[in-house]
Amino acid sequence: MDESVLVIGGGVAGIQASLDLANRGIKVHLVEKAPFIGGVMAQLDKTFPTMNCCICILEPKMIECYRHPKITVHTLSEVTEVGGSKGNFKVKVIERPRFVDTSRCTRCGACIEKCPVTVPDEFQAGFESRKAIYIPFPQAVPYAPSIDKGSCLHFGGGGCIVCEEACPTGAIKYEQDPRTVSLNVSSIIVATGFEQYDPKEMGEYGYKRYDNVITPLEFERLVSPYGPTGGELTRPSDGKIAKRIAFIQCVGSRSHRPGIGVPYCSGICCMYAAKEAVTIKEKYPDSEVTIFYIDIKAFSRDFQNLINKARDEMGVEYIRGKPGEIRENPLTKDLYIWYEDTDTGEIGRKEVDLAILSAALLPRNENTRLAQVLGVDLDEFGFFKVEDPFLSSLETTRDGIYVCGCCHGPRDISNSVVEASAAAMKATTGTRLTAEGSGG
């Protein structure tokens, strides 16, 4: 049997693992739930600490992955069954239909233009809408439309065929059915990533009550040149450019309140806040940015440099003290933040235009289902469990199934990518290289 590996999750970690394997001549099946690969990184504006444009550095990898002769990318797909054992897993994958025949589609966009349904665009964090038939974002890989069955009138029993009529090449195919694919793989790599904590349950910060309190993913879309505002940091309530901004760290992380948040440190929020603060200062040098923190976790290469740059060069104010409450002026929608500066003991009240809650990184909700399908254990927080990270690096509780990236705990992009390569190695040790051995 030609060995092949299943990679679940098409974010940066899944993509890297797939590329590593494929570049060693090993066949890869990359299964991704969304209609595109790229994961969360595709939604972000810049990386830390280098301030590289995320989509610019990710895109070549996405394209290389998608077009690699050894990698089969299954988008809109999920793993439903895993039987067998290491060396010989029998996997069932359900591929959901796009309802678009991509071989006929010319990406002219007529279907999207004519579609009468608008729904909030989840890629743009709800700040914009999209149609029921849509391409997720301009650099999406694959760059092809798909119909969101849940919002589509046709599938809602409405009989709408506007997109079919608009399509000049007959590429709309409502009759496409989900397809179950059976795969035989020797090992499996889980790279399903994380989800962002929803700070709504922390009522004192007013998320979803106050228009101008937002999460980091929402911020990333606002400052992205491909976002709803073309990169202008305008605040949700009135579209004014936000000039006074506050970041509140550890929202949802390091929480020992029963039933609220998680007790662990999410590791990357200090850095993404610094990165976002620097982004703001670069765009608007006259802005006032304050970061309310508990500890500054700057533990990787050049992390401390970025903090120093933000604080010492660009004038970002760091106040040690987690605010107790955010309040809103009902007329102006400005925000007031009450805080104690624990270094000086002073109580203060800061008025800002916009507040960003640095939200925790949580395991995905789907982990429960996926863990059951895979027959592996989750840890106490719901992340995939690695029994012995020292002796059995990146191994789950089932032989032959490995993890990398945030699916087993929060970590940054660099570490996720390192682990992806490591997992690719684990997935194939004990097995020989395939015959295609010429080349460097």
Added chain:
Amino acid sequence: MKYALFPGCTVQADQFGYEASAREVLPRLGVELVDMEGSSCCGFPAFSSIYPSAWFYLSARNMAIAESMGLDLLPLCNGCHLSFVETKHHLEVNPRLKESINENLRREGLTYTGDVKIAHILEVLHDAVGVEKIGASVKRPIGGLKFATHPGCHAIRSGGLDHTDDPENPQKLDDLMRALGADVMDYPEKTDCCGSSLAIASGKTTLMIAGEKLQSVKKLGFDGLVTVCPFCFKVFDNRQRAIQAAMGDRSLNVPVFYYTQLLGLAMGLEPEKLGLELNLSPIDPILEKILEG
């Protein structure tokens, strides 16, 4: 709906307007109020500060009386309400304390089981009666007036125990005001305390705390403040002139009402029936507006 009514000391001492208006509006909404024989102070805040077991005893005793009446307990005061709720919790987790209290209660022929439910007037009006029914009973809507709601700390901050409304975003009193046709608006100081718990330790602080809240209410353009707690009302209304002195601001005039008073007005009742002559804050212009319709 039938409740044992527990007015509480403050109401019986000088907040007659609250009791009068409550006794007028509640029965009209199908809520029967039964007086309690032999009830006493609930023990908050004096006993709770210095002699907790006496406090528990007093509160438990009142609850036992309600139990003997076979009714749930409806205190009019936020403080009394939280006192009962906390006492219930303490006696539940401390059976020995409960037993020692019952030993004493038995001498009066009373027993505290802990089965009694403690209702809050906001819950009764918002959850049990419902805003729709209240809206239907409105004959003289309070249109064109904007009120700042002050639910009061003891109603919303119950430290993990059952609270009457969301501690960060209480909306029940707002809903009830909308049912009367009034405008409401969230404001930053909505959940701020009235300060009255400090009245004995530092009276000036109480006045400053209440004064800052009133200043914000005025600045934001509200027509008045509405509350459901006699402690809070006492500070904001009865002591408004003292607040003005403490803040050094004689123009700090804010009309203050009990919700039941506004409800009564909206239902078409006469102001005299609602004890409005006892409100010391400058309510007359607002009262006129409401009466004119």
Added chain:
Amino acid sequence: MNMSAESSSPRVGVFVCRCGVDIGDVIDVPALVEYAKKVQGVAYATEDSFACSTSGLEKIEDAIKRHNLERLVVAACTPRTHEAIFQSACERSGLNKYLVEMANIREQCSWVHRDDSQAATEKAKDLVRMAVAKARLLQPWKEPEIKVNPNILVVGGGVSGLSSALSLADLGFKIYLVEKEAELGGMLKSLHKLSPTMRDSSESLESMLRLVEQNPNIEIHTSSRVKSVEGAISNFEVEIESDGKVVERFNVGRIIVAIGAEILKPHGLYGYGHDKRIIIQLDLEEKLKNNDLKGVGTVVMIQCAGSRNDERPYCSRICCNTALKNAQILRELSPDIDVYIIYKDLITYGVESSALELNTKRRGVKLIRYRDESPPEVAIEDGSVVVKVFSPTINEEMTFRADLVVLSTPLVPRGEASELARMLKLPQDPFGFFKEAHQLSPLDFATEGVYVCGTARAPKDAVESISEGLGVGSKAAEYKFSRIRGRGAAFAEINEKKCSGCGICIELCPYNAIRKDEIGISRTDSALCGGCGVCAASCPERAITIHHFTDDQLEAQLLAAIDRRPRK
């Protein structure tokens, strides 16, 4: 792979990318396309919103076939990130992948001239014209095939090197494992217990060492160091020495550097070196191993000792975890040992962080914060070690009489790192840690075929070192020719008739790709050449041609730059 026929006037296709709004909002793209059509040599010109998208690339491939294009010019963003993508588009349509030239009209045009659309468009026209002029002179090139060298050198026998060696050995590679000490194991030999499992360090190491010793594919050389490295990827000639003498020579295809790091001994800092009661965490690990804590009643640990300061602004990642772990162990040994940790920021992270912090605090370890501006002071008073620190939390100065002061000092690169860096031509960061190529390629390095893993790259713990060792294993096992850094077709060719044998190019070549042959003429190995051009620029005889950047091609670009007439 088809090579295009050599024609005197190859048909050039020009694709102008809008890059969404990045280019399209500043440059008049339709005008640029129309202009391109009139440039000499251009057979076809069009635009696209995102030329690099899967549909954009399909359009390019389609156009190449349909219009028989023989050269491709893509006017878009930077070749640094995207050249490889357009090269692959050429390949898929049967064109040699090196017949594409990019004109950077984004970073070098629309991004820097946002305020003057007209001027930006004119400049874009110049850039396109220049790119076309060069493209017409581009020649196809075939990558040389290099056989897989089954040997790999791993320098360093700590956990990172060991995990790398084991995984590659399991894939069938022959590993030469070189370790400078007499025993394998590296840093973990000196440690007591590992966080968060609290497993014994030596025991954990044991199981790994047994696997390594039993593996028939791993040849171990202890008490040995690398003396010299010549050659390049797939063909490194390595000499190792022991006791000052050269003892072995290997030929390997890849080299993995896993030499680890050492813990800073900060002489003079907080009195270290002046009193044997002032030690570093590594010393504490040894004391714990040997149960050598008699008479110790109060232990004060000072974090960020010698790091996160002006001299070493970096955080060493593991010191807070180490301190918390050791503090727990001390408290478990005896409740009579008081432990205080004086810290600046408590840098724990990840899912283990909460348990680590809680367990430490529950065991009664006291954590005291200090501010950057007022670090703790350590002095000897009346024979006792006294630690004073101002706590902003309680707004008071605190004083401790310590039986032991433990400094949590950072990991610093080993002395031999620089030597190795020079030998292997690997860049180091300002502190001496080896630096990777790029954020999204953290396991690729400047020299092809050489990888660095573990603490030699940056401070990290054992678990992270192990996964990094595996990660570089994955890179080392790749068989395809390098895809790093969008390497182009540029390579040097030396005209033997012009070469005077001065040898300047050999000294300067960063890829070790030039050697003198038997008669003293410089010769390049095109497989190793990185196409940087340094040799050509320095050759006093002008004997070296850089293909893909030939004098002809560059001259054509220059002329095209100054001659603005499209001339068709």
